[in-house]
Amino acid sequence: MAVRAQRPLIRPLVQRLHAYVPGEQPKIPGLIKLNTNENPYPPSPKVLAAVKAAVDGRLRLYPNPTAAALRERLAKLHGCAPENIIVGNGSDELLALATRVFVEPSTESKVQGPKSKAQASASLVQYFNPSYSLYPVLAEIAGTVTNPVPLGADFGLPALAGLAKSGWDFNAALSLVTTPNAPSGHGFTTAELDALCAKSKGIVVLDEAYVDFARENAMSLALKHSHVLVSRTFSKAYSLCFQRVGYFVGHADLIAALDKVRDSYNVNGLGQVAALATLDDLPYYRRNFQRIIATREQVTAELTGLGWAVLPSQTNFLLARPTRYPAEEWLAKLRAQKLLVRWFKYPEVRDYLRITIGSEPEMEVFVKTVRKLGAGK
Numbered sequence: 001m002a003v004r005a006q007r008p009l010i011r012p013l014v015q016r017l018h019a020y021v022p023g024e025q026p027k028i029p030g031l032i033k034l035n036t037n038e039n040p041y042p043p044s045p046k047v048l049a050a051v052k053a054a055v056d057g058r059l060r061l062y063p064n065p066t067a068a069a070l071r072e073r074l075a076k077l078h079g080c081a082p083e084n085i086i087v088g089n090g091s092d093e094l095l096a097l098a099t100r101v102f103v104e105p106s107t108e109s110k111v112q113g114p115k116s117k118a119q120a121s122a123s124l125v126q127y128f129n130p131s132y133s134l135y136p137v138l139a140e141i142a143g144t145v146t147n148p149v150p151l152g153a154d155f156g157l158p159a160l161a162g163l164a165k166s167g168w169d170f171n172a173a174l175s176l177v178t179t180p181n182a183p184s185g186h187g188f189t190t191a192e193l194d195a196l197c198a199k200s201k202g203i204v205v206l207d208e209a210y211v212d213f214a215r216e217n218a219m220s221l222a223l224k225h226s227h228v229l230v231s232r233t234f235s236k237a238y239s240l241c242f243q244r245v246g247y248f249v250g251h252a253d254l255i256a257a258l259d260k261v262r263d264s265y266n267v268n269g270l271g272q273v274a275a276l277a278t279l280d281d282l283p284y285y286r287r288n289f290q291r292i293i294a295t296r297e298q299v300t301a302e303l304t305g306l307g308w309a310v311l312p313s314q315t316n317f318l319l320a321r322p323t324r325y326p327a328e329e330w331l332a333k334l335r336a337q338k339l340l341v342r343w344f345k346y347p348e349v350r351d352y353l354r355i356t357i358g359s360e361p362e363m364e365v366f367v368k369t370v371r372k373l374g375a376g377k
Contacts, residue, residue, distance in 0.1 A: 013143055020137040023342055032365060034356040035342040037182075037210075037317050039239040041291070041359065043274065044284040047240075050277035051270055063269030066259075070272050073279050074247060080223055083252040086259055087275075089266050091209065091233040091246030095176070096138050097258050098229070098248075099125055102203045103173040105143035121171040121202070130155075130348045131178045132207065147172060150348075155184035155311065155319075157192050160199060173202045180214045183344065183354045185313030193218045197228050203254070205229045212237035212289050213296075214314035219249065226251040236316060238278050238285055243271035292316050296357045302367045306374055311352075318355045324374050327353050337369050 008015070023036035042048070067087035075082045088094035106123035125139035126147035139146045149168045152158050158166055168175075177196070180187040197204050208230055211217045222230040229250035234240040245267060248258065278285065300310045300318060309321040322330045330353055331343040342354040357363065 013140070017140055018137070020134045024340065026340065028338060028340075031338050031340055032358060032362045033340050034358050034362070034366065035340045035354075036241075037236055037315070037356045038241055039237060039288065039292070039316065040357070040362060041239060041288045043239040044278065044281040046281045046284075047274050047277040051274050054270055054273045058269065061269075062265050063267065063272055065265050067267050067272050070245075070267075070275050071247075073276060074249075077279065078219055078223075078249055080249060081252070084223070084255060085247055085249055086255045086262065087245065087247045087267050087272075088262070089246075089268075089271075090235065090244040091207070091231045091248075092134060093263075093266060094231060094246060094248050094258065095134065095205065095207070096141070097261055098174060098176075098203065098205055099138045099142035099144060100261055101257050103139075103142060103144045106145045121169060122173050124169055124172040124202075125174045125176065126169060126172045127176040128157075128178070128181070130181075130183055130344070130346055131176070132182055132209075133344075133346075135176050144173075151181070151184075151186075155181060155186040157188045157196070160195055163196070170199050171201045175200055175202060175204045176207060177204065178207045178209070179218060180210050180314040182210065182315065183317070183342075183349055183352075184311055184319050185210075185315040185317060186311065187214045187216065187314030188218075190216050190218050190221070194221055194224075197221055197225050200227065203227050203229065205231055205248075207231045209233050209236050210315035210317075212285075213293055213316050222249040222251075226253070229254060234275050234278060237289060238275075239288075240271070240274055240278065243268070243274050245271045245275045291360075292357050295360055295363055299355075299357065299363050299367060303370065306371060308370075316357045318357070319349065319352045320355060321352050322370075322374075327351050330373075333373050334366075334369065337373070339366055339369055 070087055071082040071085045074085050103125055104122040123145045124147055125144045126149060127135040128151050129148035136146050147169060149166050179193060193206060204227060206218045208217060219230050221228050229248045231248055233246040296313060303310050303320055307323040311319045327343055331341060334341055344350060
């Protein structure tokens with residue numbers, strides 16, 4: 001028998017990784033699911049009809065490899081050219097591509113000896129803490145150096161001078177900014193983001209997954225600055241989590257670079273059909289945005305009245321610090337009542353619950369249950 005060489009079969013980098021943990025997707029009859037920020041309302045009937053009509057002999061064919069029709073429609077929506085847009089298998093795929101395209105791997109670098117400041121910045125991926133917990137995972141997969149920087153005490157964006165004191169590196173190869181922020185729901189102004197982008201030397205990705213529930217958006221910055229990309233998704237606001245369609249908008253050179261490493265046929269055909277049909281019925285979705293925002297404000301007021309500390313939100317979820325029991329205990333108590341919310345163990349937010357805004361009837365059940373549990377009944 002041949003003796004196998006004593007070489008690890010799995011890269012040490014991968015062995016050290018801690019995989020991203022998505023929100024729980026349980027199959028519990030009667031569960032009210034408020035943990036993954038899904039839109040509680042279904043896609044437009046026109047979208048459902050378009051997808052059903054596309055389930056035919058085309059399923060044997062490959063989809064359009066560049067999502068050309070969708071990119072053309074998005075370009076008209078955002079006032080740019082198709083060359084300014086790349087479509088991905090959800091925005092997560094594009095975030096992963098950004099870490100591969102714009103950042104030099106650190107663990108596999110051929111540079112010998114101590115790195116210069118410029119070399120160190122070329123390997124740096126930074127993001128705010130707390131923010132989307134996928135960012136450090138993607139950075140580690142790419143073999144880069146991570147730089148989590150604390151937000152303000154209210155989860156707001158520090159002024160530029162405060163950012164530098166907090167450790168923000170304006171020379172970092174890639175800066176990932178969730179705006180509005182998750183999990184806090186805090187909105188950032190376009191002026192704040194513009195100042196950050198203007199001072200940054202590397203690529204800045206403004207991740208606007210929840211922007212349809214916010215007061216401002218920063219799409220103009222992707223067309224103003226040649227080093228800025230804006231990330232959007234059809235998942236959160238447009239009820240297409242199942243189809244996984246997202247896109248970046250930015251300078252044509254950045255888009256072309258990302259396109260070089262994109263997988264062929266990365267966006268499934270039915271997803272492209274669904275996204276196109278979504279853009280044909282935007283008034284339907286905008287009405288739903290207003291319903292969700294109104295429900296968000298009502299639930300905020302009701303929880304505040306029960307003594308909960310609810311952070312101002314510009315998203316389709318709330319971050320709230322409960323009373324009477326610790327947040328982790330509330331998670332278990334609510335789950336026992338078939339209400340699933342999200343709790344994070346990270347020190348910055350472990351005292352809070354993140355609560356997706358469901359439909360009006362779902363949130364009525366949620367508030368009623370909170371009131372009952374909080375009274376000890």
